Amino acid sequence: MLIDHLEILHFRNHHKTVIDWAPHLNVITGPNGAGKTSLIDAIHYLCMSRSFVSTSDMYVVHKGESYFMIKGHFQGQIRSQFDVSCSYSRGEGKKIFVNDSPLERLSDLIGMVPVVTLTPDDKKLTLEGPAERRSFIDGFISQISPAYLRNLIEYKKIRKQRNTLLQEYRGPLNVLESYLEPWNVQLVEAGSKIIAKRYEVLENFKEYLKKDYAMISGMDLSTNLEYQTFCTPSTNVDDIKSQYEKELDRVLDKEIEREITTVGPHRDEILFLLDDFELRKYGSQGQHRLFALSLKLAQLHYYSDELDDLPILMLDDVFGDLDLHKTEILLQALEHHKGQVFITSANPIPFGNFIDFNDPDNQYYTVQNAKVTLTNRP
Amino acid sequence: MQITSEYLEQAIEQLAKLPGTGRKSAQRIAIHLLKQNDEYALKLANAIVNLKEKVTRCSTCGNISDKDPCNICENPKRENGQICVVEEFNDVYIIEKTNEFRGRYHVLGGIISPMDNIGPDKLRIQELLQRIGGDENINEVILALNPDAEGEATSYYINKLLKQYEVDVTRIAYGIPMGTELEFIDEATLSRAFASRNAF
Numbered sequence: 001m002l003i004d005h006l007e008i009l010h011f012r013n014h015h016k017t018v019i020d021w022a023p024h025l026n027v028i029t030g031p032n033g034a035g036k037t038s039l040i041d042a043i044h045y046l047c048m049s050r051s052f053v054s055t056s057d058m059y060v061v062h063k064g065e066s067y068f069m070i071k072g073h074f075q076g077q078i079r080s081q082f083d084v085s086c087s088y089s090r091g092e093g094k095k096i097f098v099n100d101s102p103l104e105r106l107s108d109l110i111g112m113v114p115v116v117t118l119t120p121d122d123k124k125l126t127l128e129g130p131a132e133r134r135s136f137i138d139g140f141i142s143q144i145s146p147a148y149l150r151n152l153i154e155y156k157k158i159r160k161q162r163n164t165l166l167q168e169y170r171g172p173l174n175v176l177e178s179y180l181e182p183w184n185v186q187l188v189e190a191g192s193k194i195i196a197k198r199y200e201v202l203e204n205f206k207e208y209l210k211k212d213y214a215m216i217s218g219m220d221l222s223t224n225l226e227y228q229t230f231c232t233p234s235t236n237v238d239d240i241k242s243q244y245e246k247e248l249d250r251v252l253d254k255e256i257e258r259e260i261t262t263v264g265p266h267r268d269e270i271l272f273l274l275d276d277f278e279l280r281k282y283g284s285q286g287q288h289r290l291f292a293l294s295l296k297l298a299q300l301h302y303y304s305d306e307l308d309d310l311p312i313l314m315l316d317d318v319f320g321d322l323d324l325h326k327t328e329i330l331l332q333a334l335e336h337h338k339g340q341v342f343i344t345s346a347n348p349i350p351f352g353n354f355i356d357f358n359d360p361d362n363q364y365y366t367v368q369n370a371k372v373t374l375t376n377r378p
Numbered sequence: 379m380q381i382t383s384e385y386l387e388q389a390i391e392q393l394a395k396l397p398g399t400g401r402k403s404a405q406r407i408a409i410h411l412l413k414q415n416d417e418y419a420l421k422l423a424n425a426i427v428n429l430k431e432k433v434t435r436c437s438t439c440g441n442i443s444d445k446d447p448c449n450i451c452e453n454p455k456r457e458n459g460q461i462c463v464v465e466e467f468n469d470v471y472i473i474e475k476t477n478e479f480r481g482r483y484h485v486l487g488g489i490i491s492p493m494d495n496i497g498p499d500k501l502r503i504q505e506l507l508q509r510i511g512g513d514e515n516i517n518e519v520i521l522a523l524n525p526d527a528e529g530e531a532t533s534y535y536i537n538k539l540l541k542q543y544e545v546d547v548t549r550i551a552y553g554i555p556m557g558t559e560l561e562f563i564d565e566a567t568l569s570r571a572f573a574s575r576n577a578f
Contacts, residue, residue: 108564146565158527165492179497181538182490182531 001076001113001309002340003043009069010062012038013370021342022363025334027351028344030367036344039367040117040314043342046072046084047115047312048139049096049106057088066090074113077309084113107153111143114311116300118318122292126279130269137270140299141201144306148197155190158183159261167259176256184248187264192240194265199233202270208298216297216329217290224273230263289321297333310339319349328354386412438509440485440502442467456482459517463506463536465489465529469522481520484509489523490532498535506536510543521549525570 007018013035028036037053041060044052054060061068067089075081088094096103103109124132142149162183169176206225213223227233231243247263248255255262272279272291279291303311313334319327331354334341343351351357357364366373381387386408393404411419435441436448443449450456450470460481464470470483486501510516519540523529537547553571554563563571 147569150566154527161492161527161531165497168492168495169497178535178538179490182534185534186527186530 001074001078001312003046003072003074003113003312005073006039006042007069007071008039008042010065011042011068011070012060012062014038014042015062015370017370017372019365019372021340022361023340024338024359024361025355026340026342026363026365027355028342028365028367028372029351030346032346034367035370035372036346036367037316038370039372040316040342040344042070043072043312044115044117044314045070045086046074047109047113049086049094049109052117052119052314052316057094058090061088061090076113078307079112084109107149110149111146114143114303114307114309115314116296116303116311117314117316118293118296119314119316120318120320122296122318123288125295126272126283126288126291130267133270134266134268136295137198137202140205141197143311144201144303145197148194151190151193151197155187155194155265158186158190159264159266162187162261163259166255166261173256177252180252184245187261188241188244188248191264192237192244195229195231195233195240195268196235196237198229198265198268199227200235202227203235205298205302208302209294212297212301213291213294215333216294216326218325218329221275223291223294224276226271226273228269228271229265230267290326293318293330300337304337304339310337313337313339313341315341315343317344317346319343319345320347331355439483440467440487440505441470441483450482456480457514459515460520461506461509461514461516461518462520462522464522465524465532473522479520481518482514486532489528490535491528498532501532503536503539507539507543510540510545516545518546518548521547523549525552 002023003021004023005018005020008014009016011017013033017035017039019039028039030036041051041053044050050057051060067087069085069087071083071085073081073083083097083099085097085100086094087097094106096106096109098109098112125136138152142152162180165176165179165183169179202225209223209225214220230247231240234240244263251262274283274287274291277283279287283291300311300313315334319330322330327349331351334343335355345351351364355362364375366375389408389411390401390404393399393407394401396404399407411422432444433442434444434446436443436446436451438447438451441448441450458481460479461484462473462479462481463484463486464473465486465488467485470485473479473483484502484506486503486506488496488501490496490498490501506519510519519536521533521536523533533549540547551574553567553574554560560568
């Protein structure tokens with residue numbers, strides 16, 4: 001899948017920008033704050049219906065304006081030609097259109113244009129709490145399985161209803177139990193499917209991670225990951241269901257006392273291991289950096305094998321703190337990858353040494369005060 | 379700017395509160411009404427007053443009606459041992475238009491949703507149980523609630539309570555709407571339709 005044309009209006013520091021993209025490597029350089037990331041963030045909106053930088057749509061509207069608009073033209077194997085546009089205004093909220101026809105739900109967009117992003121924020125994946133890793137795996141699987149995304153949305157809603165019931169209910173215990181039961185049944189149903197899918201994907205993902213860590217680090221430390229949930233994970237949904245029901249029974253008193261749902265995939269953790277040591281506890285800065293990078297490259301390679309079309313890859317300012325050797329390995333990997341790639345960099349990396357800009361499939365852009373210029377070479 | 383009729387302004391403000399009506403449409407409606415003869419305006423006003431004063435709820439099924447019990451509950455031809463459980467009276471209206479269902483209804487008056495502070499005790503579930511235990515000779519309860527988390531929770535809860543009675547509990551089928559094409563069906567509906575497929 002690739003985007004060949006992008007138009008943005010009132011988006012972050014861009015007032016109005018129109019660009020044609022190259023089908024393979026697109027390198028975007030320019031000083032800090034020039035508007036490089038905004039360009040690929042706009043593409044991200046058309047893939048995932050949200051920013052990978054900002055948490056709220058409100059803050060990406062150009063200062064002094066009341067709305068933003070992004071429009072892109074895509075082509076690929078799954079669908080040969082189509083337009084995606086995204087508009088947001090303070091009054092009307094966010095809307096997504098595919099070929100000018102509005103999507104009923106924003107979530108319908110996810111997976112239409114698969115995307116993998118590498119950003120400096122990736123270090124949170126290995127350094128910070130389990131919520132970061134859950135959100136990584138949820139975004140990961142949602143792009144390849146609409147059913148998974150649906151279960152996630154459903155699970156969240158059921159959990160919210162159940163939590164409210166636990167918090168608000170004041171009355172006899174046996175009545176509360178009978179009120180909880182209809183929610184328990186649905187929680188178990190949606191939750192078990194989520195766990196089974198996470199387990200299935202992570203088991204396959206392990207192998208990709210091993211290969212990519214070895215490739216990028218050049219060292220033969222073995223990586224592994226361990227999916228931890230309240231029960232023994234399995235790909236068998238019925239198996240998880242029966243364990244889930246038992247566990248809910250077991251913790252009932254605790255849940256009533258704490259007024260919150262304590263069992264389920266919303267508490268899952270993924271442990272990252274390097275030579276059997278837990279990375280989060282024992283890893284060095286450099287190991288964290290490389291691990292996070294491998295996670296995203298593994299995602300890219302997993303998608304490339306699993307999907308009928310190649311995902312779009314974005315690297316936002318990741319070359320800044322890589323040594324020259326690692327930079328070279330990464331750029332070689334990108335050359336090797338057949339899909340479309342976007343690279344932003346504030347630093348003058350010698351891209352010209354690794355990327356052939358005479359090839360019309362590659363393109364070099366410079367951004368200065370939100371104005372994009374096409375240059376033939378660095 | 380000066381407003382020459384406070385009454386017109388008030389009418390616009392009230393009309394603008396109607397669903398799907400903005401201030402512009404409200405203005406158009408109010409001016410239209412103003413141009414009509416007195417008789418029309420009175421009829422409309424009366425219709426609105428009657429709607430609030432004369433429409434009541436049937437004490438048996440909970441449906442809206444001009445009298446209690448309602449036409450459906452009173453009709454001996456509708457006594458076929460079936461009760462269809464729905465969330466609100468507008469669902470009755472929709473099902474009646476199909477002219478397929480010849481039994482009686484039971485309107486719950488809402489759906490279980492803790493987030494909206496609606497528990498089973500706020501719905502007409504006890505009344506349903508009384509009817510089933512009563513002299514209506516009910517042998518089948520058809521659950522016709524929305525297929526979302528709240529509808530499912532409500533169906534589950536009622537089904538569980540009905541286990542103590544000798545009635546069949548069924549639910550309406552979920553799947554593909556008539557007159558549409560497979561390609562326009564979302565995956566959730568389609569997988570559900572697959573799960574509840576039946577013999578040809």
